[in-house]
Amino acid sequence: MKFLRLSAVVATTVIAPAALLSPFATTATGAESSRPAAVSAPDVSIPLSEEADRITILRILEYPNNGRGVRDAAQRALDGTAQDMRHFLEVEQHRVRLDDYRVEASRLTESGGPDVREAALAALKANSAEAVRQFIEVGQYRARHSDYAVAVSQAISIGGPAVREAGKAALRKDTLQALREFMDNGQHAARYQDDRVRVTQIVSVGGPKVVADGRAALRTQDAYEVRRFIEVGQYKSRFLDDRARVVQISAKGGPAVRAAAKTALKTNTVKSVQHFLDVAQHDARAKDKAKEKAKPKPKTKPSKTKAKAAKKA
Known part of the structure; x- marks a missing residue:
């Protein structure tokens, strides 16, 4: 059986396409803290057989964070010939994934936090595949970390004692996962405790x-x-x-x-x-x-004792 040697970039995108994350507040998979590693996998060999190509494409389709372009192109390849599947693996998947990256970057210019929007715009303005790929795979996570840190600080500034304590703990950890956990869950649990204390004070x-x-x-x-x-x-x-x-x-x-x-x-x-x-x-x-x-005082009659005294006088 023949084998084809693929470069690190090709191999990595075949086996583990980068996640296309949703805007600032949430992610498609809820695993935003698991940032995809930089492309550094060693060269791998992919067997040149129709069945092996089909299995590889099916594995790509299993990733929920694939963009629509990758999903559609992969399905077309599966529905086509052996040559179509090979063309998808060697050429088309990389082109459509970059298109998906550009779409995702464009979306984040509208829905991301301030730093995410700024980084996305910069990547798109650079108008290069490498800049967009770098933003999607690395830059957006750094920017999102900054946005979350600002959001946590804002929550602390207007929160009660429990919110402030939980927010400061998240800032001390200073990880995207800790900051996001506070914004998604921790602040709400802490605010509930603060609210219960407030109600108790009102009742008192x-x-x-x-x-x-x-x-x-x-x-x-x-x-x-x-x-x-x-x-x-x-x-x-x-x-x-x-x-x-x-x-x-x-x-x-x-x-x-x-x-x-x-x-x-x-x-x-x-x-x-x-x-x-x-x-x-x-x-x-x-x-x-x-x-x-202001009412006039009623006149009082002299007592009998006073009347007798007045007569004697």
């Missing part, structure tokens, strides 16, 4: 409705429900607590207080209810007191 100073709804959110052990209470639920609950306070104050107040409370409850907005609690009730109470003081 809240009214009856805030306490009941906050505890209910915590019991769900659902990150969405806990976050929803912080962003929405606590305000609705506090409004109901404030309305209840207005009703209680009105029941014990004078005419002006009752009138002001009635107006606030009828308007039924957070602003009107809060204004009554902060300002209007005090103004109304002052009016009630002033009105009470």
Whole structure:
């Protein structure tokens, strides 16, 4: 059987085509940290037989990160003649893979992070197969590492204690895998812990409705429900607590207080209810007191003792 000696570049792309990764946030396989090694495999021999060529092409098709061009060309070769398969292995796969690389680089100029976009544009601007290949196989990973590091720093700057701790730990490891793990999973788990602490703090100073709804959110052990209470639920609950306070104050107040409370409850907005609690009730109470003081004092009849004393005098 005849054997064909292939160069390192040809052999590597036949056996292990480089992964075409998706944008900044995610990858097609979830193994973004496993950066393809630089092309450095020794020369290998591929047997010149139709069956061996078919097996090699099928192995290429098994890689999920192949671009559409490689997949389509490989399938056409399998559907064709022995010469078509040999032509694919020796010539066409390398051409269409570079086309796929260019397509991927173009996509990353739109969907990647800032550094990935800049590196992709530079590779495309160079307008050479080597520059595009270098970006896809090496450069994009370096750029993605930088983008993730920036994203982690941003999360730390606005996060709670748990988020800051987890983010700093990822930065200390300083690997693409650690940074991506924090962005994809770690920050969310840490934020849930921070949110639970925040709800507990809100409950500790809240009214009856805030306490009941906050505890209910915590019991769900659902990150969405806990976050929803912080962003929405606590305000609705506090409004109901404030309305209840207005009703209680009105029941014990004078005419002006009752009138002001009635107006606030009828308007039924957070602003009107809060204004009554902060300002209007005090103004109304002052009016009630002033009105009470302005009332004429009833004349009191002299006591019998004082009357008898006056007659004797």
